[in-house]
Amino acid sequence: MGEIVKVRGLQKKFGKFKALHEVSFSINAGEVVGFIGPNGSGKSTTIRTLLGIIHRDAGEATIFGKDVWKDSLEIHKRISYVPGDVALWGSLTGGEIIDLFMKLHGGGDKNKRDYLIQRFELDPKKKAKGYSKGNRQKVGLIAALSVDSDLYIFDEPTSGLDPLMEAVFQDEVEKIKLSGKAILLSSHILSEVERLADKVVIIRQGKVVETGTLDELRHLTRSTVTMVTEGDAARMASVNGVHDFKQSGNQATFSADNEFINDILSEAAKLGVKKFESVPPTLEDLFMRHYEV
Amino acid sequence: MQEKFARSRVLFVQYLKRDWKKIIVWVLGLGLFSAAFVPAFEEIGMGQGLQGMYETLQNPAMISMVGPTPIENAADYTLGAMYAHEMLLFCGLFAMILSALHVVSHTRKEEDLGLTELVRSFQVGRQANSLAVMAEAVMINLLLALVIGGMMSSYGVDTISVEGSFLFGASIGMAGIMGAAIALAMAQIMPTSAGATGSSLGIIGLLYIVRAGTDVSNVDFSMINPMGWTYLTYPFTENNGVPLIWAVVFSAIVVTVAFALEGGRDMGAGYLPEREGRESATKSLLSVPGLFAKLNKGVMISWMIAFVIMGAAYGSIYGDMQTFLESNEIMSQMFAISGVSIEEAFTGTIMMVMIGLVSILPIAIVNKLFSEETRLHLSQLYATKVTRAQLYWTSVVMAVVAGIVGILLAASGLGGTAVSALGDGSPLNMGDFIAAGYNFLPSVLFFTALGALALGWAPRLGKAVYVYLGYSFVLNYFGGILDLPEWFSKTAIQSWIPRMPVDPFDAATFMTMTAISIALMVIGYIGYRKRDMVEGA
Numbered sequence: 001m002g003e004i005v006k007v008r009g010l011q012k013k014f015g016k017f018k019a020l021h022e023v024s025f026s027i028n029a030g031e032v033v034g035f036i037g038p039n040g041s042g043k044s045t046t047i048r049t050l051l052g053i054i055h056r057d058a059g060e061a062t063i064f065g066k067d068v069w070k071d072s073l074e075i076h077k078r079i080s081y082v083p084g085d086v087a088l089w090g091s092l093t094g095g096e097i098i099d100l101f102m103k104l105h106g107g108g109d110k111n112k113r114d115y116l117i118q119r120f121e122l123d124p125k126k127k128a129k130g131y132s133k134g135n136r137q138k139v140g141l142i143a144a145l146s147v148d149s150d151l152y153i154f155d156e157p158t159s160g161l162d163p164l165m166e167a168v169f170q171d172e173v174e175k176i177k178l179s180g181k182a183i184l185l186s187s188h189i190l191s192e193v194e195r196l197a198d199k200v201v202i203i204r205q206g207k208v209v210e211t212g213t214l215d216e217l218r219h220l221t222r223s224t225v226t227m228v229t230e231g232d233a234a235r236m237a238s239v240n241g242v243h244d245f246k247q248s249g250n251q252a253t254f255s256a257d258n259e260f261i262n263d264i265l266s267e268a269a270k271l272g273v274k275k276f277e278s279v280p281p282t283l284e285d286l287f288m289r290h291y292e293v
Numbered sequence: 294m295q296e297k298f299a300r301s302r303v304l305f306v307q308y309l310k311r312d313w314k315k316i317i318v319w320v321l322g323l324g325l326f327s328a329a330f331v332p333a334f335e336e337i338g339m340g341q342g343l344q345g346m347y348e349t350l351q352n353p354a355m356i357s358m359v360g361p362t363p364i365e366n367a368a369d370y371t372l373g374a375m376y377a378h379e380m381l382l383f384c385g386l387f388a389m390i391l392s393a394l395h396v397v398s399h400t401r402k403e404e405d406l407g408l409t410e411l412v413r414s415f416q417v418g419r420q421a422n423s424l425a426v427m428a429e430a431v432m433i434n435l436l437l438a439l440v441i442g443g444m445m446s447s448y449g450v451d452t453i454s455v456e457g458s459f460l461f462g463a464s465i466g467m468a469g470i471m472g473a474a475i476a477l478a479m480a481q482i483m484p485t486s487a488g489a490t491g492s493s494l495g496i497i498g499l500l501y502i503v504r505a506g507t508d509v510s511n512v513d514f515s516m517i518n519p520m521g522w523t524y525l526t527y528p529f530t531e532n533n534g535v536p537l538i539w540a541v542v543f544s545a546i547v548v549t550v551a552f553a554l555e556g557g558r559d560m561g562a563g564y565l566p567e568r569e570g571r572e573s574a575t576k577s578l579l580s581v582p583g584l585f586a587k588l589n590k591g592v593m594i595s596w597m598i599a600f601v602i603m604g605a606a607y608g609s610i611y612g613d614m615q616t617f618l619e620s621n622e623i624m625s626q627m628f629a630i631s632g633v634s635i636e637e638a639f640t641g642t643i644m645m646v647m648i649g650l651v652s653i654l655p656i657a658i659v660n661k662l663f664s665e666e667t668r669l670h671l672s673q674l675y676a677t678k679v680t681r682a683q684l685y686w687t688s689v690v691m692a693v694v695a696g697i698v699g700i701l702l703a704a705s706g707l708g709g710t711a712v713s714a715l716g717d718g719s720p721l722n723m724g725d726f727i728a729a730g731y732n733f734l735p736s737v738l739f740f741t742a743l744g745a746l747a748l749g750w751a752p753r754l755g756k757a758v759y760v761y762l763g764y765s766f767v768l769n770y771f772g773g774i775l776d777l778p779e780w781f782s783k784t785a786i787q788s789w790i791p792r793m794p795v796d797p798f799d800a801a802t803f804m805t806m807t808a809i810s811i812a813l814m815v816i817g818y819i820g821y822r823k824r825d826m827v828e829g830a
Contacts, residue, residue, distance in 0.1 A: 048826075048828070051675055051676050052675065053672075053675050053825070053826045053828070054825035054826065055823075055825060073678065073680055076675075076676055076677055076678055077678055079676055080676065081673060081675075081676030082673065083669065083672035083673055085669050085672070086672075086673070087668055087669035087670050087672065088670065089588065089670055090485070091587075092570070092574075092578075092587070093570030093571055093572065095570075095571065095572040095573050095574065096570065096571060096573065096574035096575075096578060097574075099573055099574035099578075099579060100574055100578060100579060100584060101673060101674070101677070103574075103579040103580065104579075104580075104581065104674060104677045104678065104679050105677040105678060106677070106678045124572045124573075125570055125571065125572045126570065127570045140673055143673065144673075153676070
């Protein structure tokens with residue numbers, strides 16, 4: 001199985017605007033790849049290129065070893081997709097639309113469909129015109145999840161779902177992952193990506209600026225340390241690897257470079273530590289740093 | 294009251310800024326069209342032309358198409374009378390349709406697209422938008438009336454007086470305002486913008502057909518018909534301003550009702566209730582053709598019904614044609630000489646008109662594929678087994694089939710009532726009518742092909758095909774009357790086709806045009822397959 005999606009040096013221009021400069025990443029079977037980036041960075045454009053909706057200008061993009069534009073039909077037989085904006089035909093009901101998507105996909109599991117409709121608490125008899133944004137998204141999700149594919153592409157799938165439904169979604173994605181499928185998850189909800197993704201690709205202004213597992217990425221950032229000492233913690237401010245030092249009384253908070261953790265601990269110990277809390281960087285910290293750079 | 298219409302002025306100015314290009318094209322286009330034919334009519338009017346035209350237009354069939362004239366005998370038929378007779382109803386109809394479409398697009402359609410929701414969240418009165426749109430429509434039509442009046446009087450032709458010219462312009466302007474009012478009301482009643490457009494055009498169509506009947510039988514009944522008020526002003530002859538007063542009152546009432554209706558409803562809803570739906574899809578929906586059939590069902594059924602009614606309405610007039618001929622020396626002679634019966638001559642003309650209208654349906658079906666694309670309805674489908682070929686060809690084939698069925702319905706409607714009205718001695722039978730209709734099939738295919746070509750290469754030009762259709766329609770309609778140079782009339786595709794039953798069937802033209810249409814459809818497919826899908830307006 002191995003490499004399911006391979007993207008190398010992807011480029012796309014819309015008129016004068018260069019949407020994608022140099023996008024490269026890959027997705028393996030049984031892997032969830034989180035695709036994150038600021039608004040307008042090129043996430044949806046990349047996904048649309050992979051789906052053969054638009055045509056790339058340069059670079060390589062293959063799924064299952066086949067070219068995404070030329071062999072799109074072959075590829076599509078084995079993928080499921082939920083777009084960022086689920087727009088439905090107002091006069092059809094949710095149930096009809098799900099059935100339609102499943103049929104056009106070449107068939108799906110009816111039991112799974114019924115199970116998911118129940119789990120997501122969707123009313124399939126209601127006309128799509130009356131659905132809220134979240135319910136529209138559910139229709140798209142259920143249709144995609146009811147079909148057995150080898151690659152699932154989700155473009156901001158839970159942006160309108162309530163926390164309960166989001167948990168349901170994460171659960172279903174876990175199940176898919178465990179059965180060895182590949183998943184591309186583009187999302188702004190960093191906690192979700194953090195929980196589900198094995199690997200993260202960060203894109204900014206059409207270029208991939210960071211790829212790697214969360215652990216790898218964490219090495220590149222800082223932990224947030226909160227400590228309470230007996231002595232005056234002010235001295236910690238000048239220690240190597242300490243940034244954004246803030247102090248109120250005996251409590252000090254700062255960001256610590258992971259490479260200097262030993263030095264920091266030694267210095268702190270000299271002061272007499274009453275409390276030492278180190279929180280690893282969240283994806284949000286990672287993300288935010290990329291925007292400031 | 295104040296609160297409901299707050300910020301109308303801001304919206305009004307905003308609309309003017311947004312639409313100024315459209316307004317210029319509309320006012321100048323329709324204005325020129327309505328007023329500029331004066332020199333051409335002067336040409337026709339030379340010699341015995343006026344009298345000949347008078348006699349021709351006494352044919353009940355012609356009255357049903359262009360309306361009546363108050364002139365009692367040919368000698369009094371002036372240029373002004375002829376101009377108003379032939380042009381006014383038609384131009385008024387155009388103005389009505391344009392205004393109706395404009396109002397729906399700025400009210401209901403925006404609501405459907407979610408734009409209104411955003412605007413309403415600002416400090417804008419709930420009904421400020423409707424007031425602004427209506428004010429804009431009134432302003433445009435006033436402008437139109439002035440442009441027409443000014444242009445016509447500038448010719449300085451004897452019987453085209455200044456008073457008459459401005460009455461002519463005002464009649465057309467009022468027609469537009471009535472159309473806008475009707476559309477505003479329908480936008481409140483119907484649950485979707487497609488429904489609002491369809492019902493507004495349906496009402497206008499109905500008014501036209503009813504008026505066609507009453508104009509022939511008893512003109513007094515036409516005075517009750519709103520559409521009647523546009524041409525019963527009889528500019529250049531009776532110069533009667535009273536019908537316009539009725540038109541103003543009518544519009545004011547309809548607009549007030551529309552505002553009242555709007556005040557009572559939720560945004561996004563109409564007054565007609567929504568029906569409950571099914572939990573699972575029926576088998577018929579589960580395929581690309583099934584989906585497209587469902588999406589286009591409303592449009593197709595409405596137009597098909599319209600085609601039958603239209604055909605039947607014109608067919609019923611055939612009975613009166615012989616009577617007319619018997620009472621009119623000049624016309625009997627004319628037809629006796631040409632060797633063609635009056636029924637045959639009329640069939641050729643009316644069939645071309647009807648088939649022009651039939652062409653609208655296939656264009657709409659092809660354009661629908663693009664509107665589905667921009668509305669993001671097809672996004673999730675792109676990742677399935679559904680190919681672009683399936684999407685494209687299902688739409689195109691469906692359009693062609695709709696065209697074929699449409700011709701059948703229009704021709705049968707016409708033939709059915711015509712044959713029964715003519716009785717035993719009829720020079721035409723059902724077969725002749727159907728043949729005359731299908732003779733025009735290549736032109737329907739051609740317009741479908743143009744739509745398909747646009748869909749594949751320049752999808753945003755899909756609407757422009759309607760413009761070309763309108764242009765060819767006008768050319769054909771007025772071609773005979775205005776005696777245009779041949780190369781010019783040939784720019785309209787239908788003029789390449791002989792008019793059965795008067796002219797014989799031309800297999801070569803039929804085949805060539807069909808072949809060209811098919812070729813264009815294939816070229817359109819190549820473009821559709823290659824281009825990026827447009828997501829989002």
